[in-house]
Amino acid sequence: xxxxxxxxxxxxxxxxxxxxxxxxxxxxxxxxxxxxxxxxxxxxxxxxxxxxxxxxxxxxxxxxxxxxxxxxxxxxxxxxxxxxxxxxxxxxxxxxxxxxxxxxxxxxxxxxxxxxxxxxxxxxxxxxxxxxxxxxxxxxxxxxxxxxxxxxxxxxxxxxxxxxxxxxxxxxxxxxxxxxxxxxxxxxxxxxxxxxxxxxxxxxxxxxxxxxxxxxxxxxxxxxxxxxxxxxxxxxxxxxxxxxxxxxxxxxxxxxxxxxxxxxxxxxxxxxxxxxxxxxxxxxxxxxxxxxxxxxxxxxxxxxxxxxxxxxxxxxxxxxxxxxxxxxxxxxxxxxxxxxxxxxxxxxxxxxxxxxxxxxxxxxxxxxxxxxxxxxxxxxxxxxxxxxxxxxxxxxxx
Numbered sequence: 001x002x003x004x005x006x007x008x009x010x011x012x013x014x015x016x017x018x019x020x021x022x023x024x025x026x027x028x029x030x031x032x033x034x035x036x037x038x039x040x041x042x043x044x045x046x047x048x049x050x051x052x053x054x055x056x057x058x059x060x061x062x063x064x065x066x067x068x069x070x071x072x073x074x075x076x077x078x079x080x081x082x083x084x085x086x087x088x089x090x091x092x093x094x095x096x097x098x099x100x101x102x103x104x105x106x107x108x109x110x111x112x113x114x115x116x117x118x119x120x121x122x123x124x125x126x127x128x129x130x131x132x133x134x135x136x137x138x139x140x141x142x143x144x145x146x147x148x149x150x151x152x153x154x155x156x157x158x159x160x161x162x163x164x165x166x167x168x169x170x171x172x173x174x175x176x177x178x179x180x181x182x183x184x185x186x187x188x189x190x191x192x193x194x195x196x197x198x199x200x201x202x203x204x205x206x207x208x209x210x211x212x213x214x215x216x217x218x219x220x221x222x223x224x225x226x227x228x229x230x231x232x233x234x235x236x237x238x239x240x241x242x243x244x245x246x247x248x249x250x251x252x253x254x255x256x257x258x259x260x261x262x263x264x265x266x267x268x269x270x271x272x273x274x275x276x277x278x279x280x281x282x283x284x285x286x287x288x289x290x291x292x293x294x295x296x297x298x299x300x301x302x303x304x305x306x307x308x309x310x311x312x313x314x315x316x317x318x319x320x321x322x323x324x325x326x327x328x329x330x331x332x333x334x335x336x337x338x339x340x341x342x343x344x345x346x347x348x349x350x351x352x353x354x355x356x357x358x359x360x361x362x363x364x365x366x367x368x369x370x371x372x373x374x375x376x377x378x379x380x381x382x383x384x385x386x387x388x389x390x391x392x393x394x395x396x397x398x
Contacts, residue, residue, distance in 0.1 A: 065289045073286050073346055076278050077103065083128045083274040088121045089265060090258025097249045097364050098125070098223075099347065104339035105287045106246025107202055107222040109187075109237075109368065116251045118225045119185060125223075126181040128274040129283060132217065134179035138190035144197035148207045149175035172209065177201050180217055180280060184224035188234045195241060198222060202244045219283050239327070239371060246336045247361075248368035293342045295353045302394070303337045303358050309390040310370050318389050324376030325386065329369035336365035359391050 065073075077099060084095045094110075098121065101108045110118045119135070126133035136147060154171045176182065177198070187195065201207055205216045224245070226237075242248070254262065265272065278286075308314050311328030312321050321328070341357035367383040 064294065065292050069285075069289045070346065070351065073103075073289050074349060076282065076286060077347055079277045080125075080128055083277055084121065084124055087124045087265075087272050087274055088117050089261045090254030091117060091121065091251065094121070094249055094251055096347070097247060100340040100343045100361060100364075101247045101249075102221065102283075103286055103290050103343040103346075104246060104336075105219070105291070106336065106339065107244060108224070109242070109245040109248045110223065110225045110251055111228055111248065112225075112251025113229055113253070114227060116253065118251055119183065122181065122183045122223045122225075124274045128277045129181075130276045130279050131180035131219070131283075133181050133183070134176035135183040135185060136176050137185050138187050138194070140189060140191060142190045142194045144194055145175070147175050147177050147194065147197040148201075148209055149173050149178065151210060172212075172214075174214075177207060178216060180219055180221070182220075182222050184222055186226060187224040188226045188237055190235065192235055192238065195235065195237060199241060199244065202241075219280055219287070239369075242368045243330050243332050245368060246332075247340065247364040249364050250367075290343050290346060291339070293346065293351070293353070295338060295342065299341075299353050299355060299358060300338065302355055303334055303341075305394060306337065306358065306362060306390060307331075307334045307366075309394065310366060310386070318386075318393050320381070320386060320389050324372055324379070324381045325370060326373040326376075327371040329366050333366050333369045337361060340365060362387050362391065 081095060081099060084098075085092060088095060098108060102125070110121075112118055123133060123135075136142075150173060151170050152173045153168055155166045156169050156171075158165045158167045184198065201216055201220070202222050205218070205220050206213050207216060208214075222245075226234075305316070307329050309317050310321060310325065310333075311317055312325045314328075317325075317328075337358055338353075340361040341353045344357045344361060345351070345353045363384055366387055370383040370386060372381060372383070
């Protein structure tokens with residue numbers, strides 16, 4: 001169901017030493033848990049065993065970015081965008097929105113019909129960043145253990161034996177979620193039980209199996225895809241899981257000239273692959289730079305008003321929102337607006353976030369967080385139409 005990409009890294013099980021003999025299992029488990037230094041995996045290391053510096057960890061504080069930080073951010077972002085555009089044809093706006101989420105440190109839900117390059121885009125991104133890549137094909141019979149991993153019985157040489165002998169032990173085998181970039185392909189084809197296996201990893205960047213909670217490698221991104229056409233036998237994502245995706249990006253069909261370029265680059269004998277642009281450490285540093293970018297108070301106030309306008313119980317909400325919306329966007333939507341607007345400003349070469357940045361990122365940040373009621377679904381109203389209305393009314397008030 002899952003496979004890991006080959007980026008020149010050895011396949012290393014960071015939990016290989018989490019071994020419990022079959023005999024006296026309970027007693028040994030208690031001893032193991034009482035000695036966390038021997039079994040806990042350092043959260044500052046990824047699954048390849050390479051150390052990640054605390055200075056590059058986006059969870060830690062970061063001062064105001066310097067001019068050198070901003071210059072490095074723009075240079076790496078431009079190179080990364082060029083690599084993606086050279087291989088993924090006709091999806092320039094999709095690539096830019098994906099970079100918004102990447103440098104904001106969030107997860108992405110890609111929706112589009114088959115054959116538009118969604119999987120290719122994610123795999124190319126992992127190649128360009130020299131990150132460990134894992135692909136999970138979601139199917140109705142996929143189980144949570146197929147994603148997070150499980151404890152297995154393994155053979156181990158007994159060093160205390162008088163002669164070379166083996167013994168059976170319990171050892172945790174990590175699942176494909178223990179990668180830097182995880183592609184959840186056709187995520188809505190798995191059952192809700194299996195979909196929920198991603199929730200803790202997406203929010204907390206940890207995985208709990210049995211009586212242990214293990215950290216995921218950093219950086220960690222989930223990029224999920226779903227097909228809007230074939231809805232038979234699928235399980236729509238619940239609002240709680242949709243809310244954990246920073247952005248929902250709609251992948252549109254290419255234009256005629258883009259289709260010609262796709263023919264020229266894909267049906268021949270040449271095989272294109274992205275060149276490495278940055279490492280995981282560099283990406284973590286750039287995420288910290290984006291998070292530390294200052295933002296004016298009036299811009300934050302505008303984002304708050306925009307979010308509140310999606311709620312039908314707010315008096316300031318437009319009439320269409322009162323009529324067609326059941327639930328509005330959550331506070332995560334506000335966080336998505338601010339974080340991606342910062343990245344958009346930096347990618348545009350600006351050190352200040354404008355109201356236009358907030359308006360531009362409002363569509364991918366809020367479209368999956370607005371829940372329509374029966375009237376909205378019956379009248380064919382889309383979240384994009386409601387966001388258009390809200391932005392228009394806020395502009396009139398200003």
